[in-house]
Amino acid sequence: MDEEDNNLYHDKVVIRLIQFSIIWAVLAMTVGVYISAELIWPSIDFGQFWLSFGRLRPLHTNGIIFGFAVSALMATGFYSVQRTSHAPLYAPRLAWFCCYAWQLTVLLGGLSLLAGWTTSKEYAELEWPFDIVIAVVWVCFGIVFFGTIANRKIKPIYISNWFYGALIIVIAMLHIVNSLAIPVTIGKSYSVYAGAQDAVVQWWYGHNAVGFLLTGGFLGMMYYFLPKHAGRPIWSYRLSVVAFWAFTYSYIWAGPHHLHYSAVPEWVLSLAMIMSVILLAPSWASMINGIMTVSSASEKLKTDPALKFIVLSLAFYGLATFEGPMMSFPSVNVVSHFTDWTIGHVHSGALGWNAMITYGTFYFMVPRLVGVELYSLRLANIHFWMALAGTMLYIIAMWGAGVSQGLLWLSVDEIGELSFSFKDIMSSMTPYYALRLIAGIIFLGGTLLMGYNLFMTLAGKHALKVYAPAVSPAFGVSS
Ligand code: HEM
Numbered sequence: 001m002d003e004e005d006n007n008l009y010h011d012k013v014v015i016r017l018i019q020f021s022i023i024w025a026v027l028a029m030t031v032g033v034y035i036s037a038e039l040i041w042p043s044i045d046f047g048q049f050w051l052s053f054g055r056l057r058p059l060h061t062n063g064i065i066f067g068f069a070v071s072a073l074m075a076t077g078f079y080s081v082q083r084t085s086h087a088p089l090y091a092p093r094l095a096w097f098c099c100y101a102w103q104l105t106v107l108l109g110g111l112s113l114l115a116g117w118t119t120s121k122e123y124a125e126l127e128w129p130f131d132i133v134i135a136v137v138w139v140c141f142g143i144v145f146f147g148t149i150a151n152r153k154i155k156p157i158y159i160s161n162w163f164y165g166a167l168i169i170v171i172a173m174l175h176i177v178n179s180l181a182i183p184v185t186i187g188k189s190y191s192v193y194a195g196a197q198d199a200v201v202q203w204w205y206g207h208n209a210v211g212f213l214l215t216g217g218f219l220g221m222m223y224y225f226l227p228k229h230a231g232r233p234i235w236s237y238r239l240s241v242v243a244f245w246a247f248t249y250s251y252i253w254a255g256p257h258h259l260h261y262s263a264v265p266e267w268v269l270s271l272a273m274i275m276s277v278i279l280l281a282p283s284w285a286s287m288i289n290g291i292m293t294v295s296s297a298s299e300k301l302k303t304d305p306a307l308k309f310i311v312l313s314l315a316f317y318g319l320a321t322f323e324g325p326m327m328s329f330p331s332v333n334v335v336s337h338f339t340d341w342t343i344g345h346v347h348s349g350a351l352g353w354n355a356m357i358t359y360g361t362f363y364f365m366v367p368r369l370v371g372v373e374l375y376s377l378r379l380a381n382i383h384f385w386m387a388l389a390g391t392m393l394y395i396i397a398m399w400g401a402g403v404s405q406g407l408l409w410l411s412v413d414e415i416g417e418l419s420f421s422f423k424d425i426m427s428s429m430t431p432y433y434a435l436r437l438i439a440g441i442i443f444l445g446g447t448l449l450m451g452y453n454l455f456m457t458l459a460g461k462h463a464l465k466v467y468a469p470a471v472s473p474a475f476g477v478s479s
């Protein structure tokens, strides 16, 4: 199982992780579509607890973040660290262990959520037995990754590895600290933190899970795959290093912007707001660096769906990282918090940035990994337009819903009573939710097309060999 293909690099584990990532994307997005429908027709839970919105929502978020995103990050991390280090994976058997142990944890964790096991901490819902396994697998991921870097044949550590490295270290720290709990039974524990401290620790975790997993790890992906695919070096290497340190330093302080108007001390909230605004700079620095890198490869951009996905993802990254700092101002947050505006912000990042960059990267990697042409360029182009349409429709619907909710909730009549009841406002949301449902179906449909296209590419090893990797005696594969 740990045999080396392409002479020097261990790529079979990369292919397997890509397959798992696509499977999780389809499953978790199907759940996303189902819960979107439940918000229109609540009775489709058919009175079953395990089909209720409360159980399926964390199944969607855990499936998409831990199943789809982490598998994609492991795949792309293992692929790029070998090539940037000019060395095969350190401890390949451990890499296979990470691959399968992670999938099993996500699967069993998902079932435990359906059964009602939950810590009730968002993005950290899994109970203590899963937390322990996650910590162990994550440390193994770190050993493989940093071991490969330690064995590198060239001195500099390329910038993508700094981002992947930060992802591994920071997520380990956040996960372990936030999950500290006293177990009561096999499926129930209580956090060691209480009250406002619990909230601050939870959102320190929650925001940095977004920061280092959904952003830092994906920036690592961008810094390797964009220049590689555009056939250009990164526009400014110096800017990428400055952006890395500024990003890492500022993110860690910003978590309490999730807790405006709460019992958390005012200075903590103000500091979080300031750090959130500062974050705009490193975020846009990376976006601009990426766009400038591709600007001289505009011909390829017109025809290559993989590159189109990656560049579009940068535009959505820019959008989400502009909107986020704005939402961290208390005066904006008073409208956006508790509304679908947040859900719109989340999915402009999740669909537009995370999913699209992953799709572009998979379209780039899979043909190269098996040494054949992509099965269908046409299907990939159709997928591109479906992904764009789905994302735009999703976020427009949620902005419409969110801003309406925020303003209607805040409106009071002349004697200071609420002008609209919660129930009335929510019943006026059906058209927006219907649009989101359509958007989700389109986005999921595109993902299914990609799954089929890449499956056929993987199955067509006999097809025209266009990317047959050229083996250089010193460093293995040059692609
Ligand atoms: C400069 C960058 C960013 C800043 C300062 C920022 C800021 C914010 C703020 C203020 C909120 C609302 C908090 C609340 O009212 O409770 C939020 C929510 C959220 N953001 Fe961002 N954001 C940024 C980028 C991103 C990106 C790129 C993603 C990628 C997916 C993302 C994912 C999320 C998620 C998942 C939530 C919802 C958390 C929850 O309540 O469950 N953000 N963000």
Ligand code: HEM
Residues within 6 Å of the ligand: 029, 030, 032, 033, 035, 036, 057, 060, 061, 064, 065, 069, 342, 343, 346, 347, 350, 351, 354, 355, 436, 439, 440, 441, 443, 444
């Ligand atoms: C077919 C595509 C998708 C659909 C239809 C969908 C739908 C939904 C729905 C209905 C919710 C619950 C909203 C609420 O509580 O009111 C949700 C939450 C969430 N989704 Fe998705 N989703 C999709 C794709 C994704 C992807 C690709 C990601 C991440 C990469 C993602 C990450 C999240 C997160 C983090 C939340 C929690 C947001 C929060 O608490 O503020 N979703 N999604």
